[in-house]
Amino acid sequence: MEMTYRQPYRTPAAALALLVHTLFFALLYFGVGWRSEQPQGMVVDIWDALPEAAPASVAEPAPPEPAPVEPPKPVVKEVAAPKPEPVKAEIQLKDKKKPIEKVVEVKKPVEVAKPVPPKVTETMKAEQAAKAEMERVRAERAAAEAAQAAANGRVVDEFVAKIVAKIRRNIVLPPDVPDNAKAEFDVTLLPGGSVLSTKLARSSGHVAYDSAVERAILKSQPLPLPTDVSLFKRFRDLHLGFKPVE
Amino acid sequence: MEVTQDLSFITLIGNASVLVQLVMGLLLLVSLLSWWYIFQKMFAVRLTLKQSVIFEQAFWSHDDLDVLYRNALSSRENAGSLERIFAAGFEEFTKLKRKSGMDVSAVMDGTRRAMRATYQREMDHLESHLSFLATVGSVSPYVGLFGTVWGIMNAFRGLANVGQATLAHVAPGIAEALVATAMGLFAAIPAVVAYNRYSHEIDRLSTRFESFMEEFSNVLQRQP
Incomplete structure (x- = not known):
């Protein structure tokens, strides 16, 4: 007497087997990183403010155009958000200064920020304030460098x-x-x-x-x-x- | 020999020699198959257990064996192992009973034989593929080890051509080779666990079937 056996669990079993393997390999691939290289140290500069004035001062004579490229840093975008009234824009900028402080940036952010084109509604006042800020940062940097050089000189003399x-x-x-x-x-x-x-x-x-x-x-x-x-x-x-x- | 800096999993497999890659592929296939059987067995054993419990309850709560037999026949495709054993036994019993002139022991012997035949077939079905799991469990570590030994041999042969031997020259090769062992173990461990577990559960099921057969024989013997 021949019996036929129904096997309704073949396909689910195969799917589960595949799932087990996929999970295991995903775990191995993402969870385990055997790397023999040493992590590279990152050099950072601590800036009081973002040097967003740099593109503005460079492209000052050019008439303001719509920005074709999205600025890389969200902070810059916030500053450049469309403001109908110039006065308000300045206030906005002043408000923004607080959170901008102590932003940790990868070295040479000035060069990075250069390709950012001027914004449509950036007012002259905002530009000037930003430029002044930039000057201040530069001066501080120069002073810091001089202090470092002096300290080095002292060590050498000693x-x-x-x-x-x-x-x-x-x-x-x-x-x-x-x-x-x-x-x-x-x-x-x-x-x-x-x-x-x-x-x-x-x-x-x-x-x-x-x-x-x-x-x-x-x-x-x-x-x-x-x-x-x-x-x-x-x-x-x-x-x-x-x-x-x- | 190139010293790889990046020892991620994919590079390890990709840089291994052809034979080691073949071994890894074989082990992956075996592992997939064994997991397939593991899940199949899991579902099958679970289903059989559930059906046995349901049928035993029905059997001991009904006095009318004819009703049970008709139920078993009507749901033949969905019937559990125990139900099929019962159906085979009852069918043989009624056939022999109709023939006049047979003494009780001859009828009971025929019934037992019919039930035993069905029982053997059911056990064979339940135990199918279990031997595959046992084979995978015992052999795949050796297959993985073979891949590893081959890979390490290659790594050391590469070392022979290098004037100044450092650990960095052999380490990637050995790491590549060891992936084969890891895969062998990955295939073997679940297979061994599953084999032990399912053979134990199937043993219990077979005990259950056998005791049912004895009890059912007694019930039939009491039949007028």
Whole structure:
């Protein structure tokens, strides 16, 4: 007696099997990222305000046209939203300034923002305010750079003094050296503070003193250097002068 | 040998050698099939269990076996295994009973044989594809391992041509090869679990069918 078996669950079973595999591979593909590369550090600049004035000042003589390209940053779009009255636009801009502050931007946002064309209803007042803002940001940047340079200079001076002091401690003074004898050396350093070469730039006139200074320089290795590696280039070639009495 | 930086899943599979890719494809196919059977078995076992419970309730609450037999015949396509065993037994019993001159034990023997035949057929149907699951469970790790060994061999052969051997030269190859083992295990583990589970459930069902057959024989023997 032959029996026929109904198998109504074939198709659902196949669908479920496919679903299981799809889920598993989706999990593997999206959930697991085996990557051997290190994540790249991102350099950011902290800006008080977005430099939206840059395109306006560049394209100032051109008559305002409808923007064909959508501006990349939503903040800019909000500022440039159609405003019928100029006075209101200014108020709007002032209001917007608060949230714009401390926007973290990828470096060189000025170049990024340049292709943005001028907006239809940007008033002269808004432009001027934005330009003033831009000037202020530039000035602040320049000031910050100057301060940084000054700080670097201080560090360099400090470490040159440390180097000279260390060498001076190692000088064994020969007898009968006149007080005004001054030996000048060109010292070339390696990163890490070891001395690559020393060259007598100007003799003190007292040969024993010259060689005593040279020995002291070599004995003082490694010379103290700042931990900031970027400053090393200012220590690569040093010109140092030594007198028996300072 | 190129040192890949990106070890994402797709690149791992894409960069593997042809044989390893074949092994992976085979394992994927086997895994799909075994999951198909797993779900089929799941539905089948569940359905059979449900139908058995319903039929046993009906059997013990009805005194009239003729009604049950007619029900079983009318719903032959939808009948459960237990219902079919009952129908085969009852049919044989009535046929033998009509023939005069047969003693009770001969009638009961014939009925039992008829029921046992149907029972064997039902069990065969329930157990179909279970052996496939067992085979997948035991073999697919080896197949995956074979792919892995082959891939690692290739990775080390590539290393022989490189003057300065670093871990970075072999690591991607080994990672590629290990995907094959992972896929073998992925196919094997559910198959083993499903095999154990379903063979146990089918065992229980068969015990149930056998005890029903004994009880039904007793009921028939009491029939006038």
